[in-house]
Amino acid sequence: MLNDTILHAERELYLTLLVLAQQQPSAYEWLKQLPTWLGDIKDKANYAHAPAYQASVARLPELTVNNVNLNSDTLTIEASLNESQRKQTTALLKQLMPWRKGPFQIGGKIGDDESGIKIDTEWHSDWKWQRVAPHLGTLKGRRVLDVGGGSGYHGWRMAGAGADTVIIIDPSCLFYHQFMAIRHFVGTADAHETGRYRTHYIPVPLEALPEHSQLFDTVFSMGVLYHRQSPFEHLQQLKGQLVKGGELVLETLVIEGDANTVLVPHDRYAQMNNVYFLPSVAALIGWLEKAGFTDVRCVDVAMTSTEEQRKTEWMTYHSLADFLDPNDATKTLEGYPAPMRATIIANK
Ligand SMILES: C[S@@+](CC[C@H](N)C(=O)[O-])C[C@H]1O[C@@H](n2cnc3c(N)ncnc32)[C@H](O)[C@@H]1O
Numbered sequence: 457m458l459n460d461t462i463l464h465a466e467r468e469l470y471l472t473l474l475v476l477a478q479q480q481p482s483a484y485e486w487l488k489q490l491p492t493w494l495g496d497i498k499d500k501a502n503y504a505h506a507p508a509y510q511a512s513v514a515r516l517p518e519l520t521v522n523n524v525n526l527n528s529d530t531l532t533i534e535a536s537l538n539e540s541q542r543k544q545t546t547a548l549l550k551q552l553m554p555w556r557k558g559p560f561q562i563g564g565k566i567g568d569d570e571s572g573i574k575i576d577t578e579w580h581s582d583w584k585w586q587r588v589a590p591h592l593g594t595l596k597g598r599r600v601l602d603v604g605g606g607s608g609y610h611g612w613r614m615a616g617a618g619a620d621t622v623i624i625i626d627p628s629c630l631f632y633h634q635f636m637a638i639r640h641f642v643g644t645a646d647a648h649e650t651g652r653y654r655t656h657y658i659p660v661p662l663e664a665l666p667e668h669s670q671l672f673d674t675v676f677s678m679g680v681l682y683h684r685q686s687p688f689e690h691l692q693q694l695k696g697q698l699v700k701g702g703e704l705v706l707e708t709l710v711i712e713g714d715a716n717t718v719l720v721p722h723d724r725y726a727q728m729n730n731v732y733f734l735p736s737v738a739a740l741i742g743w744l745e746k747a748g749f750t751d752v753r754c755v756d757v758a759m760t761s762t763e764e765q766r767k768t769e770w771m772t773y774h775s776l777a778d779f780l781d782p783n784d785a786t787k788t789l790e791g792y793p794a795p796m797r798a799t800i801i802a803n804k
Contacts, residue, residue, distance in 0.1 A: 579765050580764045599674075601622075605635075
């Protein structure tokens with residue numbers, strides 16, 4: 457029997473935006489476009505794998521879930537799995553590989569994945585959350601947008617931290633379906649007393665959103681800015697989604713240097729062919745100020761290690777270790793400084 461997880465999640469998204477539109481008319485613009493956004497992601501003409509991904513989600517078994525802990529580093533859905541459920545679930549989740557952002561665990565108990573399925577993702581996204589979370593203003597009761605949210609791992613953590621509503625956006629068809637697979641097992645565990653889900657996913661890029669929605673108290677953009685050809689446009693688009701006084705959390709690749717230092721890789725950077733601007737922290741702060749943000753502060757700088765980003769059973773392609781100079785891990789294969797990330801917090 458097939459489940460209706462995706463249909464249900466989409467219905468919850470419509471209802472959430474309808475309720476929101478009663479207070480914030482700009483949400484009507486989102487509602488108008490939602491049928492197109494949700495239709496496009498299912499269209500085989502746009503995404504050849506869409507029907508296969510949908511089928512994998514729809515075949516996930518119903519489990520008796522005992523507890524869901526959205527605050528655990530390995531986002532854990534405690535449930536009992538019999539051997540056949542375990543095999544079936546593992547096989548279906550593996551059809552949604554590569555799993556990059558996580559980790560997740562389905563079945564077993566927190567800290568004990570003996571009887572559960574541990575989705576050991578390429579990234580220890582929990583480490584990024586540990587670096588970012590202590591510096592955030594409270595998320596309790598806030599409306600949050602996570603731009604480029606990948607599988608949704610951080611979005612679930614934001615709900616776990618008490619956000620009223622989380623909307624994750626990301627144009628990836630695969631990551632949308634990974635989110636739906638996790639949603640299938642989370643069920644109503646993130647819901648309000650009214651039963652309305654708090655965590656939602658819209659499969660669109662930031663540029664597709666109505667420009668000046670001003671709907672969100674906190675907007676996250678983590679790991680996206682360096683992929684954008686026009687960083688200032690990205691900053692303006694993020695600003696347009698924030699309420700006045702709202703908080704921006706921006707995490708991106710940086711290099712050492714002063715306020716005038718910016719690296720534009722000529723070709724690839726760490727083998728990625730879609731990397732454009734890597735500023736120094738000082739330059740990045742200057743960009744945010746130029747874009748009109750206030751109280752701009754850098755709260756964390758960290759090198760990315762080959763323990764944080766690595767090949768696993770759930771992501772079997774090349775990973776960071778293959779993208780660094782084998783003789784000098786402080787450099788990428790192309791000879792640029794190895795990945796270093798900064799987290800900036802600012803207000804609108
Ligand atoms: C490096 S991953 C970062 C994922 C996650 N935010 C994190 O920090 O771990 C970048 C994500 O941004 C998404 N992305 C790329 N362009 C985007 C855009 N224009 N708007 C929103 N998301 C975008 C990609 O699909 C990808 O999932």
